[in-house]
Amino acid sequence: MIMQLFTVFFKIGLFTFGGGYAMIPLIKAEVISHNWATVSDIIDFIGISESTPGPFAINIATFIGFNKEGILGAAAATLGVVLPSLIIILIISKFFFDFQDNKYVKAVLAGLRPAVVGTIASSAFTIFASIFITNGKVTNYIGIIILIIILMLKFKFKKMHPIMLIILSGVMGYLFYGPLHFLFPF
Structure with a gap:
């Protein structure tokens, strides 16, 4: 289970652009598909993660990992979600100044911005609907x-x-x- 926590959160960290809020749909899908939590639990995890100091993505990974496997689970999930960003930022920092004015790099970054906004908006809507709406009615x-x-x-x-x-x-x-x-x- 600990390796599975690491792998799932590594994948989340690797394939999510735009920070912690952009990770919410992927975290929700992965955590629910592995039966680690319910939608209600995830909303509680988000509330707790948002209310505590530190980066949101790290907080929620740590919380979910701890909830499933204690300290080792927390460490595995946290390392999993952080490691892709660390590796990518080290590579980017090495080469960014050489390529920052490249038209292809600018085009890729311009294409990522709307996707990040859309992902964050989707997360906000999902959370809003989960908290305020049941069976299509405000409750x-x-x-x-x-x-x-x-x-x-x-x-x-x-x-x-x-x-x-x-x-x-x-x-x-x-x-x-x-x-x-x-x-x-x-």
Whole structure:
């Protein structure tokens, strides 16, 4: 299982461009296909990974690895997701300045940008639908209220630090789903 964690996360790290958020669809597909977690678990992993310090992709790989095989699983998944980037960036750093003005390199990079945006948008939609929609109907009204409040705060106070938004989201989640749930039974 430990080698399998390493291999799966190595593949995820190797074939995902655009950072941690772009990895979400591939992480979801791989983790579910190996029966390591459910969609609900993955959403919880994403929330925890986003709420803890460090790069998102490393956090989620470590969390999933630890959840399946403890410390060794965490180390295998983390090494697997990091190693492709490390190898690729070492190669690129060696040759980038020689090729940065090459029209073919520029064309490849220009082609990758829309794919990265599309992958991130797909991840956002998947997470949104998983959290707020069940069987084609909106079911998580409290979550939508929290989302709207956070979005309004972010638009009103553009320089508000993301950590503050995460803390406020956690506090509202605790209040709306906990002590104040009787006020918002939907």
